[in-house]
Amino acid sequence: MWVYEKKLQYPVKIKNCNPRLAKYIITQYGGPDGELAASLRYLSQRYSMPTEVAKATLNDIGTEELAHLEIVGTIVYQLTKGVPPQILEKEGLGGYYADHDRGIYPVNGDGVPFTAAYIGVKGDPIADLVEDLAAEQKARATYEGLINMTDDPDVIDPLRFLREREVVHFQRFGEALRIVQEKLNERPFYVKKPDYAKEKPLSNVSPAANIGPGSNVGPASNVSPAANVGPMTNVGPFSNVSPAAEKKKK
Amino acid sequence: MFGTNIMPEAYANIPSEVFAGSKAKEKAAAAQKISCHDFDMCKLQYYDPQPIVGARLAHAYVPFQCLCCLYPPLLGLKQGTIFPELDRPYGADPAYSYDG
Amino acid sequence: MHDAREKMLREIQALEFMEVELNLYLNTHPYDQQALMIFMNTARQQKMLRDNYERMYGPLTASSSNSFPWPWIESPWPWEA
Numbered sequence: 001m002w003v004y005e006k007k008l009q010y011p012v013k014i015k016n017c018n019p020r021l022a023k024y025i026i027t028q029y030g031g032p033d034g035e036l037a038a039s040l041r042y043l044s045q046r047y048s049m050p051t052e053v054a055k056a057t058l059n060d061i062g063t064e065e066l067a068h069l070e071i072v073g074t075i076v077y078q079l080t081k082g083v084p085p086q087i088l089e090k091e092g093l094g095g096y097y098a099d100h101d102r103g104i105y106p107v108n109g110d111g112v113p114f115t116a117a118y119i120g121v122k123g124d125p126i127a128d129l130v131e132d133l134a135a136e137q138k139a140r141a142t143y144e145g146l147i148n149m150t151d152d153p154d155v156i157d158p159l160r161f162l163r164e165r166e167v168v169h170f171q172r173f174g175e176a177l178r179i180v181q182e183k184l185n186e187r188p189f190y191v192k193k194p195d196y197a198k199e200k201p202l203s204n205v206s207p208a209a210n211i212g213p214g215s216n217v218g219p220a221s222n223v224s225p226a227a228n229v230g231p232m233t234n235v236g237p238f239s240n241v242s243p244a245a246e247k248k249k250k
Numbered sequence: 251m252f253g254t255n256i257m258p259e260a261y262a263n264i265p266s267e268v269f270a271g272s273k274a275k276e277k278a279a280a281a282q283k284i285s286c287h288d289f290d291m292c293k294l295q296y297y298d299p300q301p302i303v304g305a306r307l308a309h310a311y312v313p314f315q316c317l318c319c320l321y322p323p324l325l326g327l328k329q330g331t332i333f334p335e336l337d338r339p340y341g342a343d344p345a346y347s348y349d350g
Numbered sequence: 351m352h353d354a355r356e357k358m359l360r361e362i363q364a365l366e367f368m369e370v371e372l373n374l375y376l377n378t379h380p381y382d383q384q385a386l387m388i389f390m391n392t393a394r395q396q397k398m399l400r401d402n403y404e405r406m407y408g409p410l411t412a413s414s415s416n417s418f419p420w421p422w423i424e425s426p427w428p429w430e431a
Contacts, residue, residue, distance in 0.1 A: 003411055003413075004412070005366075005410050006410050006411070006427065008429075011356075011359075011360065011363065012431075014431070056377040060373055064370060074428065078429070078431060133312075144340055147340060147341075160339070167338050168330070168333070168336050171315060172378060174311075176377075177310065177312065178311060314379075317379075317384060317385050323365050323367070324360070324364045327363060331371060332367075332372075
């Protein structure tokens with residue numbers, strides 16, 4: 001789960017408004033190579049990773065990308081704060097203002113809304129990690145393009161920081177890829193995949209729930225479908241009956 | 251796990267220097283002070299990546315990083331990384347430009 | 351006053367950033383004892399600075415709110431300059 005800290009990872013203090021720049025910077029909020037895409041991608045890929053290193057790397061970098069998302073949102077917010085609607089319209093944010101006023105909505109530089117089609121979660125560890133490497137390079141290149149478009153040092157400062165983070169993330173994903181490849185290369189296949197047909201099922205109880213007579217299941221209880229609740233069991237609210245816990249009660 | 255030298259098989263092909271921490275010279279220097287305050291020295295002792303042994307066709311490889319020295323925290327925050335060898339600022343090399 | 355707060359927050363940000371960087375490094379180098387020592391040092395320093403800051407300027411996480419009225423909702427929030 002996530003804990004929020006009431007500070008940005010890198011300070012953002014922009015003194016001069018610039019709505020036209022905000023229109024382009026918002027692509028790193030909701031665009032194809034932006035922080036929202038990055039964090040969703042990494043946090044979704046981590047479930048199917050085979051090694052602890054890969055899971056930890058994806059988890060922690062995905063979390064850091066959420067922090068970066070906040071930084072980009074702050075940049076856009078501060079660049080458009082207090083700008084009258086006529087100026088927003090003149091600078092090309094008329095359509096955005098009509099739909100979202102001063103809100104920060106995940107779109108790319110042309111106003112195309114965010115879509116999950118920007119991310120890929122293949123479930124295959126090598127494909128996922130190589131996609132993450134590409135994503136970090138695309139994000140770095142986008143930041144360089146944004147840095148090229150402005151002279152304002154207050155804006156360049158956080159953009160430089162974010163760009164450097166992408167370089168470091170690339171290195172981390174590369175190392176995770178090395179470790180995953182070493183593990184999968186223990187056999188002489190191109191990519192070793194587990195043989196699901198031969199794996200044992202998750203628990204050795206019958207699939208249908210078997211609630212005996214006299215059992216008392218509270219209103220908000222969370223009984224998994226494979227649970228085997230014996231007679232006279234008294235399950236209070238919010239309880240989560242797992243097969244192992246149920247065995248203990250017996 | 252902490253303090254033992256046991257390596258799981260997954261790491262068997264990766265050079266052990268990577269997991270021993272810094273190279274010997276830097277280790278001695280780092281033993282005296284945890285973070286390196288002489289940033290130019292850090293950049294000079296630019297880490298040469300370990301050669302990749304046992305590379306296979308149709309696989310992608312990124313060299314492992316070895317811990318050398320670290321920027322002090324405030325400088326690290328400003329630069330975007332605490333590792334000098336990963337500090338690649340944008341626009342540092344005027345000779346390298348797509349626009350020519 | 352404002353500047354003192356900014357300065358303190360900046361130091362906490364710097365130490366926390368160092369912690370995050372070392373966290374990512376240790377994820378792929380779990381047997382690097384030196385990095386682990388530096389990480390533990392940094393975490394300890396950061397905790398001290400953070401406790402100081404929270405005592406003077408209010409909570410940084412919701413769970414460290416401990417005064418009346420509920421201090422977590424107070425401005426400034428991070429995106430406000």
